[in-house]
Amino acid sequence: MGGIAGILEGHKKADVERMLNRIAYRGPAGRNVLENETATIGVLWAGTQENATDILTRESTARDAGGTERLAEARIEGPRLILKRDPLGVAPLYYGKTSGGRLCFASEVKALKTLCHEIHELPPGHIYDGDHLQSYFRLEPQEPVDSPPEGIAAELRRRLRASVEKRVRSEEMGSWLSGGLDSSSLAALARPSLKILFTFSAGVPGAPDLEYASEVARHIGSDHHEVVVRLRDMLEILPKVIEHLESFDALLVRSSITNYLVAKRASDFVPEVFSGEAGDELFAGYAYLKSLDPAVLDKELIDITLRLHNTAFQRVDRSASAHGTVPHVAFADPEVVDYALRIPAGCKLRQGIEKWILRRAMDGILPDRVLGRTKAKFWEGAGVAEQLSDHAEKSITDRDFRRERALPVGISIRTKEELMYYRHFREVLGDFENLDWMGRTKGAPET
Numbered sequence: 001m002g003g004i005a006g007i008l009e010g011h012k013k014a015d016v017e018r019m020l021n022r023i024a025y026r027g028p029a030g031r032n033v034l035e036n037e038t039a040t041i042g043v044l045w046a047g048t049q050e051n052a053t054d055i056l057t058r059e060s061t062a063r064d065a066g067g068t069e070r071l072a073e074a075r076i077e078g079p080r081l082i083l084k085r086d087p088l089g090v091a092p093l094y095y096g097k098t099s100g101g102r103l104c105f106a107s108e109v110k111a112l113k114t115l116c117h118e119i120h121e122l123p124p125g126h127i128y129d130g131d132h133l134q135s136y137f138r139l140e141p142q143e144p145v146d147s148p149p150e151g152i153a154a155e156l157r158r159r160l161r162a163s164v165e166k167r168v169r170s171e172e173m174g175s176w177l178s179g180g181l182d183s184s185s186l187a188a189l190a191r192p193s194l195k196i197l198f199t200f201s202a203g204v205p206g207a208p209d210l211e212y213a214s215e216v217a218r219h220i221g222s223d224h225h226e227v228v229v230r231l232r233d234m235l236e237i238l239p240k241v242i243e244h245l246e247s248f249d250a251l252l253v254r255s256s257i258t259n260y261l262v263a264k265r266a267s268d269f270v271p272e273v274f275s276g277e278a279g280d281e282l283f284a285g286y287a288y289l290k291s292l293d294p295a296v297l298d299k300e301l302i303d304i305t306l307r308l309h310n311t312a313f314q315r316v317d318r319s320a321s322a323h324g325t326v327p328h329v330a331f332a333d334p335e336v337v338d339y340a341l342r343i344p345a346g347c348k349l350r351q352g353i354e355k356w357i358l359r360r361a362m363d364g365i366l367p368d369r370v371l372g373r374t375k376a377k378f379w380e381g382a383g384v385a386e387q388l389s390d391h392a393e394k395s396i397t398d399r400d401f402r403r404e405r406a407l408p409v410g411i412s413i414r415t416k417e418e419l420m421y422y423r424h425f426r427e428v429l430g431d432f433e434n435l436d437w438m439g440r441t442k443g444a445p446e447t
Contacts, residue, residue, distance in 0.1 A: 002045045003106075003108070004063065005041075023044070065091070072091035081105070088278075089308065090329055121437040144342055145339075152347055164330050172195060173198070174199070174274070176266065183276035191222060200225050242428060247425070277312040277331065284297065290349065290354070301348075303442075408431075
């Protein structure tokens with residue numbers, strides 16, 4: 001985890017320092033700012049990352065990188081500032097221009113707000129030089145692998161294990177553990193390489209996630225910790241969660257509340273954690289996919305994978321960065337993604353069983369009950385959805401909802417719950433001239 005910020009104007013160290021101050025939690029271990037006649041760029045880094053001073057001095061590059069799946073980069077190249085973002089958008093990156101037309105960039109929107117009126121998100125897999133936005137990567141269907149299911153499962157297991165092992169850089173690490181198939185798989189694969197694996201789960205009293213996570217922890221022998229959450233806890237931290245998340249999308253905020261609390265607890269024990277995001281998108285983990293024509297399943301999986309930068313990856317990045325920790329999204333490793341795209345759709349969704357091939361890959365490694373657990377959305381498994389929705393219904397009148405749902409920037413609030421989040425959003429982040437940079441969950445319900 002880290003953070004970057006800068007401006008295409010020389011000797012603006014004071015401005016860049018102020019930008020870094022707004023996101024200082026992203027890199028508690030240190031910072032550095034490089035300025036020359038062309039540009040001023042700054043970087044923050046976490047304790048597990050190498051000191052960035054040499055990178056800035058030698059390469060004139062500010063980089064938020066980790067593993068092979070994460071990259072947000074700004075490079076001074078002659079008179080230009082070149083911005084680049086990783087193929088799936090694991091690392092965040094935004095840009096804008098000052099009133100004088102100077103290009104600015106930052107890992108979070110709040111760092112740009114004082115300098116830029118109009119802010120944009122750099123799309124994943126793109127490069128931007130201030131004038132031209134160019135794609136360098138496309139996620140596309142691949143030729144299916146010609147192997148029996150047993151062979152596919154074995155190769156998938158091998159790639160997942162390799163992805164996990166190359167991210168193990170100490171004897172002790174952590175894993176956010178919901179007790180679902182994805183997070184449980186990464187925790188189980190990481191455990192043999194570690195002296196101690198700390199696992200962390202969160203939910204309301206009696207939530208399914210707490211039960212399943214505890215079972216997985218016992219099975220793999222991790223040092224397990226639970227965060228039991230009540231409505232008053234969620235409401236108390238809601239403004240802080242939204243300030244870090246920079247979104248009022250109801251489904252994203254909902255899932256980020258417990259993730260934020262898990263990240264906070266994990267930061268007391270370890271500087272790095274595994275997180276299971278991208279498994280559902282790559283291996284067909286959502287219930288609605290069962291109703292689709294199998295012929296369009298691959299296309300739909302690519303579409304929702306390309307939306308991760310505004311959904312699960314954003315949640316993971318902001319929850320971890322809020323507490324100065326480094327998350328590892330092992331499913332997003334290029335070797336795993338490449339193979340997942342070549343696994344036939346019939347092996348992902350088979351006889352109504354979602355993520356069938358991943359279940360086969362983890363057979364014998366996870367408890368049978370966890371292998372057979374059906375998908376629960378992050379907020380459902382943690383048990384937070386109904387409490388937050390009911391609270392919004394009781395605290396916001398129908399009249400207020402009708403009056404406030406149409407926003408000046410041309411979008412409409414979908415539900416009372418989303419309006420509750422938007423009110424906090426305005427309080428902690430203020431008004432924006434545009435919200436094009438803020439993604440919204442595909443297919444979210446409306447009231």
